[in-house]
Structures are given as structure tokens and as C-alpha cells.
Amino acid sequence: MEIKIVRNVLAANAELAGTIRERTRAHDILxxxxxxSPGSGKTTLLEKVIPLLKNKGVRTAVIEGDITTTMDxxxxxxxxxxxxxxxxxPFGGDCHLGAEVILPALxxxxxxxxxxxxxxxxxxxxxxxxFDTGADLNLVVLSVTEGEDKPLKYPLMFRVCxxxxxxxxxxxxxxxxxxxxxxxxxxxxxPQLPILELSAVKMVGLxxxxxxxGRNLKK
Amino acid sequence: MEIKIVRNVLAANAELAGTIRERTRAHDILxxxxxxSPGSGKTTLLEKVIPLLKNKGVRTAVIEGDITTTMDxxxxxxxxxxxxxxxxxPFGGDCHLGAEVILPALxxxxxxxxxxxxxxxxxxxxxxxxFDTGADLNLVVLSVTEGEDKPLKYPLMFRVCxxxxxxxxxxxxxxxxxxxxxxxxxxxxxPQLPILELSAVKMVGLxxxxxxxGRNLKK
Numbered sequence: 001m002e003i004k005i006v007r008n009v010l011a012a013n014a015e016l017a018g019t020i021r022e023r024t025r026a027h028d029i030l031x032x033x034x035x036x037s038p039g040s041g042k043t044t045l046l047e048k049v050i051p052l053l054k055n056k057g058v059r060t061a062v063i064e065g066d067i068t069t070t071m072d073x074x075x076x077x078x079x080x081x082x083x084x085x086x087x088x089x090p091f092g093g094d095c096h097l098g099a100e101v102i103l104p105a106l107x108x109x110x111x112x113x114x115x116x117x118x119x120x121x122x123x124x125x126x127x128x129x130x131f132d133t134g135a136d137l138n139l140v141v142l143s144v145t146e147g148e149d150k151p152l153k154y155p156l157m158f159r160v161c162x163x164x165x166x167x168x169x170x171x172x173x174x175x176x177x178x179x180x181x182x183x184x185x186x187x188x189x190x191p192q193l194p195i196l197e198l199s200a201v202k203m204v205g206l207x208x209x210x211x212x213x214g215r216n217l218k219k
Numbered sequence: 220m221e222i223k224i225v226r227n228v229l230a231a232n233a234e235l236a237g238t239i240r241e242r243t244r245a246h247d248i249l250x251x252x253x254x255x256s257p258g259s260g261k262t263t264l265l266e267k268v269i270p271l272l273k274n275k276g277v278r279t280a281v282i283e284g285d286i287t288t289t290m291d292x293x294x295x296x297x298x299x300x301x302x303x304x305x306x307x308x309p310f311g312g313d314c315h316l317g318a319e320v321i322l323p324a325l326x327x328x329x330x331x332x333x334x335x336x337x338x339x340x341x342x343x344x345x346x347x348x349x350f351d352t353g354a355d356l357n358l359v360v361l362s363v364t365e366g367e368d369k370p371l372k373y374p375l376m377f378r379v380c381x382x383x384x385x386x387x388x389x390x391x392x393x394x395x396x397x398x399x400x401x402x403x404x405x406x407x408x409x410p411q412l413p414i415l416e417l418s419a420v421k422m423v424g425l426x427x428x429x430x431x432x433g434r435n436l437k438k
Contacts, residue, residue, distance in 0.1 A: 037257045038344050038373065039365025067345065069371050093375060095314060095345035123372070125257050126286065126314035126343050145364040145387070146258025149290050153342070154257065156286075156312060168364070174393050 013131055016099035020106065020134025027111040028218035031119065033135035035157065037150075038123030040143040041167040043072045044200045045209075046118060050079050052210045053116065058217065060116045063105045065097040072120060084108040088122065096127040099134050115217055125150065129157040137216060143168045144177050151185040158189045163196060163212060170199040232350055235318035239325065239353025246330040247437040250338065252354035254376060256369075257342030259362040260386040262291045263419045264428075265337060269298050271429045272335065277436065279335045282324045284316040291339060303327040307341065315346035318353050334436055344369065348376040356435060362387045363396050370404040377408045382415060382431060389418040 024031045034042045050060050061082040064073045073085040084105040088094035094101075102119060109117070119135060121128040138161040142150055145168060151158045158164060164186055172179065186193055196212065198205030243250045253261045269279050280301040283292045292304040303324040307313035321338060328336070338354060340347040357380040361369055364387060370377045377383060383405055391398065405412055415431065417424030 037342070038369055039256060039362070066372055068374060069368075071368050071371065093345070093349070095343070122345065123256070124314070124343055124345050126312065126341065127346065130312070143258070143364065145362065145390070149288075150257055152288050152290065153285055171364070171390065171393055174390055 010131075013099045016103055017132040017134035020099055020103055021136070023106060023111070024117070024134070024136070025218075027114065029111060029114050030116045030137070030213070030217050031133075031135045032116070032213070033119045033121060033133045033138045034141065035121045035125075035128045035138065035161070036123060036141035037125050037143070037146060040123070040141045040146065041200060042120050042123070042141050043075050045141060045165065045167065045198070046076060046120065047079070048200045048203070048206055049209055049213075050076075050081060052206060053213065054079075054081075056210070056214065058115050058213075059113060060118065061109045061114050063102060063117065063119045065101070065120060065122050067093050067095075067122060082109050082114075095122055095124050096131050097121050097133055098131045102133050115219060116213065125154040125157050129154075129160050137162045139163045139165060141165045141167050142182075144172055144175060144179070144182075148178055148182040148185055151182070151189045155189040158186060158193060161190070161193060164193050165205070165209065166195060166197045168199065168201075169197050169204065170201045229350075232318050235322055236351040236353035239318055239322055240355070242325060242330070243336070243353070243355070244437075246333065248330060248333050249335045249356070249432070249436050250352075250354045251335070251432070252338045252340060252352045252357045253360065254340045254344075254347045254357065254380070255342060255360035256344050256362070256365060259342070259360045259365065260419060261339050261342070261360050262294050264360060264384065264386065264417070265295060265339065266298070267419045267422070267425055268428055268432075269295075269300060271425060272432065273298075273300075275429070275433065277334050277433075278332060279337065280328045280333050282321060282336065282338045284320070284339060284341050286312050286314075286341060301328050301333075314341055314343050315350050316340050316352055317350045321352050334438060335432065344373040344376050348373075348379050356381045358382045358384060360384045360386050363391055363394060363398070363401075367397055367401040367404055370401070370408045374408040377405060377412060380409070380412060383412050384424070384428065385414060385416045387418065387420075388416050388423065389420045
């Protein structure tokens with residue numbers, strides 16, 4: 001009984017995700033869904049990469065997802081781009097963004113004037129991986145402070161993504177982390193997953209990330 | 220309809236949590252539920268604090284919760300204490316531990332020979348806060364690498380806890396974190412929440428944590 005209900009929720013979500021894909025395809029917009037644990041650096045990544053994209057003429061908007069607060073949207077305000085804030089609190093403090101909240105959020109934007117929309121999902125390595133947001137690409141950010149074992153312990157997240165960004169690499173000298181073991185754990189759960197090392201503080205890896213996004217743009 | 224189902228799930232969970240409390244009370248066992256984001260240092264905290272408790276004659280067991288793998292349970296093997304591993308994967312990759320999995324896990328232990336049981340919950344700042352595990356005390360671990368904003372963005376977690384441990388303080392010199400702002404954000408969402416700063420690497424704050432646990436033991 002309970003399983004049937006969960007299936008219905010996922011089926012309804014998949015249908016709405018299809019509608020989102022039709023809408024973004026009609027405007028040749030690339031939709032990228034950013035996921036990670038709380039505090040892995042999703043907002044910082046957006047703060048750094050969006051100005052670089054702007055320099056290349058890429059018109060970007062962001063859908064910010066949080067249980068509560070507009071703190072991340074406020075951090076993006078200086079970028080002077082369209083930002084839509086979703087708070088899942090009124091829906092019971094949802095631990096993920098479903099297609100049913102992404103579709104109306106897209107309605108806040110003039111899609112004819114955009115090339116790229118980022119979704120910044122709720123900070124959570126579990127639930128967001130289970131729900132199709134309608135994105136073309138899923139990107140997971142994993143901080144070096146989180147340890148080598150996370151890909152093995154949260155495998156679904158790393159299986160649904162097309163790029164893994166290892167963030168905060170500037171902290172490596174101060175940690176006991178075995179970066180090669182982290183990478184081999186990533187390869188173990190998803191051998192096809194490209195890995196990009198990034199330090200927003202040291203501006204390392206950002207050009208490569210801009211290139212990866214550029215290669216996936218639809219226009 | 221969906222809301223009603225959620226209420227039923229929470230009501231059933233609350234009933235089982237009551238059964239857990241009766242059982243631990245009958246044996247004067249303190250049950251502590253550890254929660255945090257993935258990679259904040261829950262297992263490391265247990266690795267460091269359990270030997271100190273052992274030195275004081277406190278007989279401890281651990282219930283390890285993960286979606287998949289027994290990696291954390293294996294890390295605790297050298298401590299030579301009873302450990303029960305729960306994997307939520309067979310139940311659909313649950314993002315939290317409910318009372319329905321804690322109750323049978325307790326059955327793995329000889330409760331007459333224990334003073335303290337730790338639950339190490341699934342790494343997630345959202346869902347575990349919503350489900351009563353039957354624990355006497357909830358403890359949240361928040362790493363300094365996660366930023367100052369987490370208490371404001373995940374308020375329920377910090378409201379259901381009786382102690383917040385700020386972990387990895389040895390990394391503070393390498394971060395731009397404003398520790399006072401983090402503390403004032405904690406106080407903002409829960410003015411009654413005691414805060415303990417901890418560095419497992421530098422062995423700072425562990426004695427205070429042992430004291431806090433000792434004051435809460437039932438025998």
C-alpha cells in the first residue's frame with residue numbers, strides 16, 4: 001500500500017519532469033541540477049562560475065531551493081541575474097525539490113532571454129537523488145572535508161549525476177584525506193562519472209567547469 | 220490524503236519510540252541519537268569518546284545507521300563494544316532511522332550489561348530531525364567547514380537537539396568562518412541549546428563531552 005503511494009508520487013513527478021524538459025527544449029535552455037550535502041559549496045560555486053559565464057555571453061538564471069530562508073538567493077543578488085527562491089517549508093519542510101516546485105519556479109523567468117538555468121537543490125545527499133527535477137544534467141558537489149567514503153555510502157547520488165565536483169581542494173594540506181581513494185570510490189559506484197577538482201578560494205578548476213557547461217549548452 | 224498518511228506514519232513512529240523508552244528505562248540505559256550532515260565527524264567522535272567512557276567504566280553499545288555499507292561499524296570494531304548495523308537500503312534507501320528499525324536493533328544487545336547506547340543516524344540534516352528514535356537525548360554535530368548559515372537553513376534539526384557539537388575546530392585557521400556568527404545563529408534558532416567546540420584531531424572538547432554524557436547517565 002505504502003509502496004504503491006510512493007510509486008504514484010514518483011510517476012507524477014516524472015510526468016512533470018517531462019513537461020519541464022519540453023519547456024526548456026523549446027527555448028534551447030540547459031537546465032543543471034546542483035546537489036550536495038549541506039555546506040559543500042554549491043552557492044559559492046554559483047557565485048564564482050556565473051560571472052565567468054556572463055563574460056562569455058551566457059545568460060543564466062538560478063532556482064534556489066531551501067527549506068527556509070532566502071539567504072542563498074541574497075548571496076546571488078550581486079550577480080544581477082534572475083533568481084527564484086523556493087522554500088519547501090510550507091510543503092512540510094521537504095528534503096528535496098520535486099518537479100512540481102521547479103515547473104512554477106521556471107514561470108518566474110523570461111525563458112526567451114536565457115541560455116542556462118541552475119537549480120540549487122536542498123543540501124542533502126539522499127532524497128534529492130530520488131526525484132527527477134527535469135534537469136538535463138545533474139551535478140554533485142562533494143567537499144574534501146566530507147571524507148573518502150561518501151560515494152560508497154550514498155551511491156544513488158553519484159549514479160544519477162553526470163559530473164562530480166570535488167570542492168575545497170585548498171583544504172587538502174590540512175586534512176588526512178586520501179584523494180586517490182576518494183576518486184577510486186567515485187569510480188567504483190559510477191565508472192562513467194567525470195571528476196573535476198575545484199577550489200573556489202584559489203580559483204582552481206573554474207575554467208574547466210565553464211568549459212564543461214559550455215560544451216553542454218544548447219545554443 | 221497524503222498529509223493523513225504522513226500523520227499515520229509519525230503516530231506509529233511515536234508509539235514505537237515510546238516502547239523503546241520503556242525498554243531503555245527498564246535497564247537504566249541512556250540512549251543518545253547522533254545526527255549531522257554527511258561527513259561532519261559522527262563516527263570519529265564515537266571513535267574518540269567511547270574509549271574515554273570505557274576508562275570511566277561506562278558500558279557502551281552503538282547502533283550504526285547507513286543507507287548501505289558497514290563501513291562505520293567496521294571503523295568501530297577496534298573499540299571491542301557491541302555494534303548493530305542498520306542498512307536502510309532494503310526499505311527503499313530511507314534517509315533517516317525510524318523507531319521501527321531502532322527497536323529490533325536494540326534486540327541485538329544484552330541490555331542488562333549496558334549503560335549507554337549511541338544511535339549514529341543517517342548523515343542528513345533534514346529528515347532524521349522529523350522522526351523520534353526513542354532516544355533520551357539528541358546531539359547534532361556541525362562541522363566548521365559547513366558555514367555559519369546551517370542553523371538558520373535547517374532549524375528543526377537544531378530545535379530537537381539537547382547539545383550541538385561544533386566539530387573540526389582545528390580547521391578554523393584555514394577557513395573564513397565567523398565562529399561567533401555561527402554561535403549566534405545557533406542561539407537564534409534554539410536559545411537553550413548548549414554548544415560544545417570539539418577537535419577530535421587535537422583532542423579538544425572530548426573531556427567536556429564525556430562530562431555531559433556522564434551527567435545524563437541513569438545509573
